[in-house]
Every structure is written in C-alpha cells, then in structure tokens.
Amino acid sequence: MRLLFVGDVVGRPGREAVEALLPGLRERLDVDACIVNGENIANGVGITPRLAERLLAAGADALTLGNHAWRREEIGPYLSSSSTIVRPANFQSGSPGRGLTVVEARDGTPVAVVNLLGTLFLDPAHSMWEVVDELVTEARETTPVVLVDVHAEATSEKVALAAWLDGRVTAVLGTHTHVQTNDASLWDGTAYLTDCGMTGPHDSVIGVRTEIALRRFLTQLPARSEPALGDVRLEGALLECDAESGRATRIETFRRQA
Ligand SMILES: [Fe+2]
Numbered sequence: 001m002r003l004l005f006v007g008d009v010v011g012r013p014g015r016e017a018v019e020a021l022l023p024g025l026r027e028r029l030d031v032d033a034c035i036v037n038g039e040n041i042a043n044g045v046g047i048t049p050r051l052a053e054r055l056l057a058a059g060a061d062a063l064t065l066g067n068h069a070w071r072r073e074e075i076g077p078y079l080s081s082s083s084t085i086v087r088p089a090n091f092q093s094g095s096p097g098r099g100l101t102v103v104e105a106r107d108g109t110p111v112a113v114v115n116l117l118g119t120l121f122l123d124p125a126h127s128m129w130e131v132v133d134e135l136v137t138e139a140r141e142t143t144p145v146v147l148v149d150v151h152a153e154a155t156s157e158k159v160a161l162a163a164w165l166d167g168r169v170t171a172v173l174g175t176h177t178h179v180q181t182n183d184a185s186l187w188d189g190t191a192y193l194t195d196c197g198m199t200g201p202h203d204s205v206i207g208v209r210t211e212i213a214l215r216r217f218l219t220q221l222p223a224r225s226e227p228a229l230g231d232v233r234l235e236g237a238l239l240e241c242d243a244e245s246g247r248a249t250r251i252e253t254f255r256r257q258a
Pocket residue numbers: 039066067068151176
C-alpha cells in the first residue's frame with residue numbers, strides 16, 4: 001500500500017497548496033492513506049477546527065500536530081471529539097485529545113498514527129521515551145501499519161527514535177524543522193526521514209516572512225510572526241509498505257511546486 005505524509009502546512013499558502021494539489025496527487029500517485037501535519041495552518045501558528053476540516057476535506061485521512069497545538073484555544077474541544085487528529089502523546093495527560101489514532105486507508109487497511117514531541121527547546125510534559133513503547137504496543141494490537149510523526153528540533157532525538165522503533169513501526173517521520181532532509185532511508189522494515197519538509201512559502205525563514213525573522217534576530221525585539229507568500233511548495237514523503245506485515249518497502253521525499 002502507498003502512504004503519503006505531507007510535511008508541516010504553514011498558513012494560508014500552505015493550506016491552499018494542499019487544497020489545490022492533494023486531491024489530484026492522491027489519484028495520480030495511487031495513495032491509500034494521507035497524513036498531514038497541520039500544527040501551523042492558522043496564520044502560521046496553531047490550528048482551528050474549521051481549518052482542520054478543510055485539510056480533511058482536501059484528502060487528509062489524519063492530521064498530526066506539535067508544539068503549537070494549543071495556540072488556538074478552540075482546538076481543545078475539537079480534539080476531544082475527533083478521531084482523525086492527534087496531538088503529541090507526551091503532552092500532559094489532562095490535555096484534550098489523544099496521541100494515537102487509527103484511520104482506515106482506501107484499501108481498507110487500518111493505519112495507526114502516533115504523534116510525539118521531542119525534548120530540545122520544546123518542553124514536553126513527559127519525555128517521549130516514557131510513552132512510546134506503550135503507544136506502539138497499543139497501535140500494533142489493532143494494525144501492523146504504524147506511522148510515527150516525531151515533531152522535534154534535534155536530529156539526534158529523531159534518529160535515536162527510529163533506531164529504537166526499527167522493525168516495530170512502518171515509519172518514523174520527522175517534522176517541525178521545516179527543511180526537508182536528504183536522508184530518506186529504509187531500515188529493518190522501518191522507513192525513516194529526519195524532516196519531511198514544509199508545505200508552504202519557501203521564500204521565507206522556515207515559513208515566516210524573511211524581514212520579520214531577520215528583525216527579530218538582529219534586534220531581539222518581539223515581532224508578530226506572519227507567514228510569507230512566495231515560492232509555495234507541497235513537501236513530504238511517499239512510502240510503500242506491506243499491508244500484512246506493516247514493513248516499509250520504499251520511501252522517497254516528495255516535492256511539488258504549487
Ligand atoms: Fe513545531
């Protein structure tokens with residue numbers, strides 16, 4: 001079966017790229033299930049229920065989040081009632097929503113989706129290492145096809161997680177850093193990529209208007225973040241796996257100009 005993971009969607013340009021490209025891509029690439037990281041779709045930070053619904057309507061089967069999950073308050077109740085959107089599993093246990101969900105692919109295969117938050121700069125309530133084994137065991141009780149979105153700053157945390165989960169999950173896919181990496185690789189049944197890239201404006205500093213990002217760095221003054229507009233791309237990873245065993249058989253990075 002074929003799985004498409006769409007890297008961090010940023011702001012309106014990213015959302016419009018998903019809406020314009022995803023339906024056709026699903027068809028052309030014969031994608032059975034599509035997972036989208038949507039944590040920065042609301043004007044560049046956070047997500048709202050209305051925008052989550054738009055990604056789902058465009059062809060996402062499940063959405064993952066990250067450190068900006070709670071930037072829009074209204075997403076809390078939505079997460080509690082939705083089975084298609086996951087937030088990092090290592091948030092506070094009292095947080096709304098869940099860190100693991102199972103969605104049905106087009107070919108009928110259940111696909112488990114896990115979202116984890118790395119430690120460096122991101123301050124999760126619990127280390128992902130404390131929760132990951134239990135989540136993977138729970139996911140594998142339902143299906144062998146398990147995708148892990150590791151939303152983390154440090155490459156080392158992502159590589160180490162893939163080493164730990166190798167052979168137990170279909171893929172460990174990195175998000176958060178917004179710059180697609182050149183290390184898509186197939187391990188012992190597990191596909192790995194440090195960063196799936198950004199679906200949004202690439203004429204920017206990881207999605208933010210360059211002049212705003214530069215002003216912050218040069219002056220240390222606060223400045224409201226605003227998504228840029230130019231050079232919009234949809235980026236991610238395209239995977240193949242055996243639906244019976246869940247073992248990945250192929251992974252490649254993916255990039256389309258909007
Ligand atoms: Fe993030």
